[in-house]
Amino acid sequence: MTDLFRFRPEMRFADSGAEALPLYLVTQGAPLPGGLSAAQQAFATAQGFTGAAGSLCLLADETGALAGALGGIGGAKKRARSRFTLAGFAAKLPAGAWQLAGELEEFDLSTEALGWLFEGYRFDRYAEAKAPGARLVAPEGLDAHRLEVMAEAEALARDLVNIPANDLGPAELEEAARALGTLHGATVTAVVGEELLAQGYPLIHAVGQASPRAPRLIDLRWGDAGPEVALVGKGVCFDTGGLNLKPGSSMGLMKKDMGGAANTLATAHMIMALGLPVRLRVLLPAVENAVAGNAFRPSDIFTSRKGLSVEINNTDAEGRLVLADALAAADEEAPDLICCMATLTGAARVALGPDLPPFYTDDEDLAEALAVASQANADPLWRMPFWVPYEGMIEPGVADLDNAPSGGMAGSITAALFLRRFVTETERFAHFDIYAWQPTAAPGRAKGGFGQGGRAICGALSTLFAL
Structure with missing residues (x-):
C-alpha cells in the first residue's frame, strides 16, 4: 500500500515560474475581456462564444500559435x-501551464483552485487512465x-475506497496506516x-470472526504537544451483511464500507503534513x-469494552459495533x-443525499467551527441532532443497547445516539455519517471514492484550539 502515497504532479500547481497562458473567465452575456486583439475578438464571436457555463474558446496569436x-x-x-x-476547464484545455485572468472576483478562488487540483485525480491502479x-x-x-x-x-481517500476488497482487507488497511505512519x-x-478478546475488544472480534482475514484495531499516534485529538474511522473492508445477508443490489458498493477509515487516514495526513500542533491518535477497527x-447471529448479546451489553438485532448494522469498542x-x-x-x-x-453528510455534536463551539470550516474548505456538512427523545428506541430491554431498532425511523439519529453512549469522558465529540462515494462524474469529482469531512475537521481544529 506504499504506492498510495506516490507523487501526483497532476494534482499540484504548476511552477510559479512557468510560462503560463491566460485563461480569461467570462460571465455569460458579458463583453469579451480587454486586451484581446481584433482578430481574437472576431474569432470568438464567429465561434458563437457567449460565456455560457463550461464553454471554451481557444485563442491564437498572429502566427497561429496558442x-x-x-x-x-x-x-x-x-x-x-x-x-x-x-x-x-482542466479536462478541456491543452496541456501546459495556465493562469487565471478576467472576472476573478466572481469566485472563491481557494475553492476553485482546489477543485482544479481534484480534477487531476485518476484511479489508474488496474487500467490506464x-x-x-x-x-x-x-x-x-x-x-x-x-x-x-x-x-x-x-x-x-479516493484510492483507498476505490481499491476492491480482494486487494484491500484488514491487513492491507493496516499496511496503509503503517505507510502513512512511516511518511x-x-x-x-x-x-x-x-x-x-484478550485485550478487551469483543465487538470488533464478534463482527470480524467469520472472515479468514483477521479483524484488528489499528492505532496510530503522532505528536507530543498540544491538545489531544482522537480520530476513529469505520474500517469494514467488505460488508456482506453477515447472516442478515444483503441482496446483491445492496452489496455491489460494499468495498466502500471502509470509507470512514479512508477519510480518517486522509484527515490524519492533512494534520501531520500541515504540522498542526496536536497530539493525534487514529483508531481504525478493521474487519x-x-x-x-x-x-x-441475530439475538446474540455481547458485552462491549465499555461494559454496556448490546443485543444484535441485525448483523448488517455492524459498523456501529466495531466503532463502539474503538470509541x-x-x-x-x-x-x-x-x-x-x-x-x-x-x-x-435518504435524508440528505450523497453530497451532504450529516454530523452530530452536542458542543456548540464545535458545531459552529465545523459549519464555518465546511464552507471555507469546500467540504459540505449539515448538522443533525442527538435527539434525546429517541434514546428509548435503542434500548431493547434484554440488554443495555439494541444495534438495530425496528421500524426504520430516524436511522441516522439512532445510530448516532448509539455511538454517543460509548463516549462519556470526553466533552467534545462529533460523529460524521458520510457516504464517501461520488455516484456520477462531475467537475473535480471523478465517479468513485470521495473525501468527506476531513477538510472541515482540520479547519475546525485551528478555530477550536487557536492553532
Whole structure:
C-alpha cells in the first residue's frame, strides 16, 4: 500500500515560474475581456462564444500559435449550482501551464483552485487512465501548500475506497496506516485476531470472526504537544451483511464500507503534513463482515469494552459495533476532541443525499467551527441532532443497547445516539455519517471514492484550539 502515497504532479500547481497562458473567465452575456486583439475578438464571436457555463474558446496569436483561452462561467445562478466551476476547464484545455485572468472576483478562488487540483485525480491502479495535462498556476494570495496537501489527502481517500476488497482487507488497511505512519514519523500498532478478546475488544472480534482475514484495531499516534485529538474511522473492508445477508443490489458498493477509515487516514495526513500542533491518535477497527458457521447471529448479546451489553438485532448494522469498542478505547484517555467518521446508514443518504453528510455534536463551539470550516474548505456538512427523545428506541430491554431498532425511523439519529453512549469522558465529540462515494462524474469529482469531512475537521481544529 506504499504506492498510495506516490507523487501526483497532476494534482499540484504548476511552477510559479512557468510560462503560463491566460485563461480569461467570462460571465455569460458579458463583453469579451480587454486586451484581446481584433482578430481574437472576431474569432470568438464567429465561434458563437457567449460565456455560457463550461464553454471554451481557444485563442491564437498572429502566427497561429496558442495564446490563451476564453472560459465561460455562466451566470450567478448557474455557478451557485456547481461546486467546482473551473475544474471542468482542466479536462478541456491543452496541456501546459495556465493562469487565471478576467472576472476573478466572481469566485472563491481557494475553492476553485482546489477543485482544479481534484480534477487531476485518476484511479489508474488496474487500467490506464490519463489525467488532464493542463496545470494551474496558483492564484496570488492563496496558501498553495495547504491546498496541495488537501489534494493529496483527497487522492488517498479516493484510492483507498476505490481499491476492491480482494486487494484491500484488514491487513492491507493496516499496511496503509503503517505507510502513512512511516511518511510522517508516527507510531502504529495493531491488536489482531484473538488478541482482540484478550485485550478487551469483543465487538470488533464478534463482527470480524467469520472472515479468514483477521479483524484488528489499528492505532496510530503522532505528536507530543498540544491538545489531544482522537480520530476513529469505520474500517469494514467488505460488508456482506453477515447472516442478515444483503441482496446483491445492496452489496455491489460494499468495498466502500471502509470509507470512514479512508477519510480518517486522509484527515490524519492533512494534520501531520500541515504540522498542526496536536497530539493525534487514529483508531481504525478493521474487519470483514463475512458469512460462515462462526458468524455472529441475530439475538446474540455481547458485552462491549465499555461494559454496556448490546443485543444484535441485525448483523448488517455492524459498523456501529466495531466503532463502539474503538470509541470506548479513545474515550479512556479523555482527549480534547473525538471525531468519528463512518459510512454508517442509508438513512443519512435518504435524508440528505450523497453530497451532504450529516454530523452530530452536542458542543456548540464545535458545531459552529465545523459549519464555518465546511464552507471555507469546500467540504459540505449539515448538522443533525442527538435527539434525546429517541434514546428509548435503542434500548431493547434484554440488554443495555439494541444495534438495530425496528421500524426504520430516524436511522441516522439512532445510530448516532448509539455511538454517543460509548463516549462519556470526553466533552467534545462529533460523529460524521458520510457516504464517501461520488455516484456520477462531475467537475473535480471523478465517479468513485470521495473525501468527506476531513477538510472541515482540520479547519475546525485551528478555530477550536487557536492553532
